[in-house]
Amino acid sequence: MSLPVTDHDLSTRQIHAGADHDPGQRTLTVPIYQSAAFEFPDYEAARQMFAQTRAGFTYTRTGNPTVAVLEQRISDLEGGVGAVATGSGQSAVAVALLALLGQGEDKHLVASEKLYGGTVDLLTDSLADHGVEVDFVDPTVPGAWAAAVRPDTRAFLLESIGNPLATLPDLPGIADVARAARVPVVVDNTLASPALYRPLEKGADIVVHSATKFLGGHGNALAGAVVDGGTFDWSAQPARWPQFTRARARWGGQSLLDKCAGASPYLHLVRAKYVHDLGTTLSPFNASQILQGTETLDLRVARHTASALTVAEFLAGHPAVARVHHPGLPGDPGAGIAARDFPRGTGSVFSFDLAAPDAAVGPFIDGLRLFKLVANIGDTRSLVAHPAAMTHCRLTPEQRRAGGIAETTVRLSIGLEAPQDLVADLGQALDTVLETVSTLRK
Known part of the structure; x- marks a missing residue:
């Protein structure tokens, strides 16, 4: 039997939830x-299932x-209350929003100005x-x-x-605004994962994931979930939600x-219309890879x-670093919310700004030895990326x-x-940045 949600700790459920014993x-x-x-066992079964x-x-394509x-x-x-898996995190965000946008000409979203670049591409282009x-x-x-809510707003x-x-x-505060406006809140929980944060407990209505990242954890399979x-x-x-009420x-x-x-009804629309029609399907093999990853999530x-x-903490004390963006550091703008809502920490994806000219970025990244330059996060390996040139390159300068x-x-x-090995790797690359800056000043 599948385990009920409330019966066991997360560390137990991440191994057993959903997995019935194979009867064969x-x-x-x-x-x-x-x-x-x-x-199909017979014609009548086929007719009823379709x-x-x-x-x-x-x-x-629609279920496995x-x-x-x-x-x-x-x-x-x-x-x-349920989930629909998709072939990638990007497709999960897309079908989650398409199901909310529905029919008609007036379609408006309010979104965070601090989002993954691929999500911004989806919103502002496609x-x-x-x-x-x-x-x-x-x-x-x-x-x-x-202040941004309009009569035609379909989601946050x-x-x-x-x-x-x-x-x-401030998800609880945003959720209060959404409830007053009768707008559903969609939260991408990829960077936190349920091991650190559960948005539904903070007021969200819908959660999306790039399961490619921490749920899978090994950088070997694309997957998404709604x-x-x-x-x-x-x-x-x-009248506002005809896709569900008519x-x-x-x-x-x-x-x-x-x-x-x-x-x-929301997940039925996601699966039976958008996953079915657009084919944003997760393969069984990739699902198996992600399942194996979830077993060690916490x-x-x-x-x-x-x-x-x-x-x-090391970066915050290095002279080649101008600023570290990590809510666990004293004085960070997110430190208060981190203490309130993230008792188990704020994850392992963060950024910092070099105290150097723009031209120093390339040599610094190329000087790293353990950190791999890839467009991914949430791997067992440590990874580095340059957002302005990579993940967020299509954003306008204003964005x-x-x-x-x-x-x-x-x-x-x-x-x-x-x-300590990661600190040493960053340290030797940052020392090169200091040498470059010193040379430029001479």
């Missing part, structure tokens, strides 16, 4: 059901037994092509969100820990609220987090300034290596 071969690990399709009146697996275990596990860890308007606001100031979007500056939002907290009342304003031929002449009585994240603070990203900003993702 009695495998201990979750089998990889590497099949595109599934045989009519979505009977549960079952029809085609791996291996993927289903991952969905149940992530939902359990986040405290949701969704903008379809008439979606976005206002970007400070995630630490709930009043800014209240923010990150539990901002990428790349580790900005911490989790519904089951807290938003779609029926309170029927009958449609696609749902057999019913509304999703009627069709999904006792289940999540152990890995604790080590990542402790090592990151050690590295941040980068609002996000606090300078040409000298360097992002780190601290891995599981010995922290």
Whole structure:
């Protein structure tokens, strides 16, 4: 039997949640059901499953037994009523928002001004092509969100820990604004993971993940997930949410609220419309890789987090560093929220600014030996990136300034290596920066 959400500690649930014993071969690990399709027992079963009146697996594009275990596990860890897995974190954000935007011309989102660059691309380019308007606001100031709300606002979007500056939002305050405006709150919990933070407990309605990162933890498989907290009342304003409240031929002449009585109409829309139509499918093999990663989630994240603070403290005292953006450091703007909402720490992805000319960034990064220059985070290995040239390169200069990203900003993702080795690696590269600065001053 799958474990109920409240029966065990997270460290137990991350291993067992969603994993029923295989009735055939009695495998201990979750089998990889590497099949595109599934045989129906008879014609009537096939008819009912395609009519979505009977549960079952029809085609791996919309559901697979291996993927289903991952969905149940992530939902359990986040405290949701269910989840839908996708082929990447980017696709998870996309389908999560598409399901909220619905039909009609008036589509507006309020989003944090401190987001991952790929998410900004989605909001300001691909969704903008379809008439979606976005206002970007400070995630630490709930009043800014209240001022940005419009009658056509369909969602608030923010990150539990901002990428790349580790900005911490005032989620409880933002959630209060959202409830007053009757707007659902979507939180990307990738950088924190449920080992450090559970947004649904702080007022979020929907959680998204790039499971590629800390849930998987080894940089070997792309995956995403959308989790519904089951807290938003779609029926309170029927005209505002026609995708849930109006009958449609696609749902057999019913509304999703009627069709999904006792289940999540939101997740049904995500899976049966957007994942089905757009094919944002997670493969069974990748689901298996992420499942294996979740089994050690809390152990890995604790080590990542402790090592990151050690590295941040070293950087804060180095003369080649102008500023370190880490909420665990005294005086950081996020220190108060960190103490209030993040008792287990604020993760291992943060940034710092070099006290050097822009031209020093390349030689510094190239001088690192243990840190790998890649466009990823949440790996066992320590990683480095230059946001202005890489992950946030398509943002306008104004957007980068609002996000606090300078040409000298360097992002780190601290891995599981010995922290003293990481400090030594950063130290030798930073000493080279000091030499460069000294030469330029002569």
